[in-house]
Amino acid sequence: MTRIAIVGVAGRMGRTLVNAVQQDDGATLAGGIVEPGSSLVGADIGELAGVGKLGVTAVDSLEAIADDIEVLIDFTTPQVTLANLAFCAEHGKRIVIGTTGLNDEELAELDAFRDRVPMVFAANMSVGVNLTLKLLETAAKALGDEGYDIEVIEAHHRHKVDAPSGTALKMGEVVAESLGRSLKEHGVFERVGQCGPRDPKEIGFATVRAGDIVGEHTVMFATEGERIEITHKASSRMTFAKGAVRAARWVADQGIGRFSMQDVLGLD
Structure with a gap:
C-alpha cells in the first residue's frame, strides 16, 4: 500500500x-x-x-x-x-x-x-488527456504543415486563476514540437482590434472562464473544406x-x- x-x-x-x-x-x-x-x-x-x-x-x-x-x-x-x-x-x-x-x-x-x-x-493527470496529447502529436505531424490552421480552445470554472490552462499550453507545446516550431515564437494568446490576417504558422489560444466548468479542451486543425477537432471534456x-x-x-x-x-x- x-x-x-x-x-x-x-x-x-x-x-x-x-x-x-x-x-x-x-x-x-x-x-x-x-x-x-x-x-x-x-x-x-x-x-x-x-x-x-x-x-x-x-x-x-x-x-x-x-x-x-x-x-x-x-x-x-x-x-x-x-x-x-x-x-x-x-x-x-x-x-x-x-x-x-x-x-x-x-x-x-x-x-x-x-x-x-x-x-x-504534469499539467493534467487525467488518463484521457494524456492519451489526447498522443493523438495530437500524430495529428500535428500528419496535418500541421499542409495548410491547416491550428487553434486551442479551453474552458474552465470561474475560480481558475491562471490562463491559458496548463493543459492548453501543454497541448500547444506538443503540437509545436511535433511541427518543429517554438510555442514562444508562434503562440498567439490575444487577438484584439485590427490584428491583421492570420499567420499560417500561428498556434492560437482562446480562453473561457464561466460557471462550474471542470475542464474542456479542443484543438482545431482547420483548412479550406474541412475541420478536424480533437476534444477532451472532464465532467468531474x-x-x-x-x-x-x-x-x-x-x-x-x-x-x-x-x-x-x-x-x-x-x-x-
Missing part, C-alpha cells in the same frame, strides 16, 4: 483526492496538510472530504508527518509546490505535482530537482484525482528523476 499525503486537503481538489485514495486498493491516506494556523488543524480528513472518519487528522506542516508518508500529492500554487519539493528532496520522499501556472523561472527551479527527487509533474475532478493517485503508486517504485504522465501510462 502506497502511503500518500495530500497538500491542500481541505480544498476542492484536496477533498476529491481523499476520495480517490479511499477508492484505490493500492493506496492509503497517511496525512493531509492545511494552511499554517488553519482552524482545521486536528480535523479528521475523512470528515473534511465527506467520506466519514478515517482516523487521520489534518496538520499544518509536512514535518509533523514526515515519518508516515511515502508520496506527496500537490495541486497547490507554484511557491508552495517548490517549498514542498525541497522538503521531499531533504527527507527522501516522492512527489506528484499537478500545480499549474508556473512561470519560466519557477519551471527551471522545479527542473533543478530532477536529480534529487523522484517526481511526476475525480478523473484528475484518480490519475494522480495512479501516478503516486507508480512513482513509489521509481528512482530519482522527473517523470510525466506519459511515463506513468507507458505512452512515451
Whole structure:
C-alpha cells in the first residue's frame, strides 16, 4: 500500500483526492496538510472530504508527518509546490505535482530537482488527456504543415486563476514540437482590434472562464473544406484525482528523476 499525503486537503481538489485514495486498493491516506494556523488543524480528513472518519487528522506542516508518508500529492500554487519539493528532496520522499501556472523561472527551479527527487509533474493527470496529447502529436505531424490552421480552445470554472490552462499550453507545446516550431515564437494568446490576417504558422489560444466548468479542451486543425477537432471534456475532478493517485503508486517504485504522465501510462 502506497502511503500518500495530500497538500491542500481541505480544498476542492484536496477533498476529491481523499476520495480517490479511499477508492484505490493500492493506496492509503497517511496525512493531509492545511494552511499554517488553519482552524482545521486536528480535523479528521475523512470528515473534511465527506467520506466519514478515517482516523487521520489534518496538520499544518509536512514535518509533523514526515515519518508516515511515502508520496506527496500537490495541486497547490507554484511557491508552495517548490517549498514542498525541497522538503521531499531533504527527507527522501516522492512527489506528484499537478500545480499549474508556473512561470519560466519557477519551471527551471522545479527542473533543478530532477536529480534529487523522484517526481511526476504534469499539467493534467487525467488518463484521457494524456492519451489526447498522443493523438495530437500524430495529428500535428500528419496535418500541421499542409495548410491547416491550428487553434486551442479551453474552458474552465470561474475560480481558475491562471490562463491559458496548463493543459492548453501543454497541448500547444506538443503540437509545436511535433511541427518543429517554438510555442514562444508562434503562440498567439490575444487577438484584439485590427490584428491583421492570420499567420499560417500561428498556434492560437482562446480562453473561457464561466460557471462550474471542470475542464474542456479542443484543438482545431482547420483548412479550406474541412475541420478536424480533437476534444477532451472532464465532467468531474475525480478523473484528475484518480490519475494522480495512479501516478503516486507508480512513482513509489521509481528512482530519482522527473517523470510525466506519459511515463506513468507507458505512452512515451
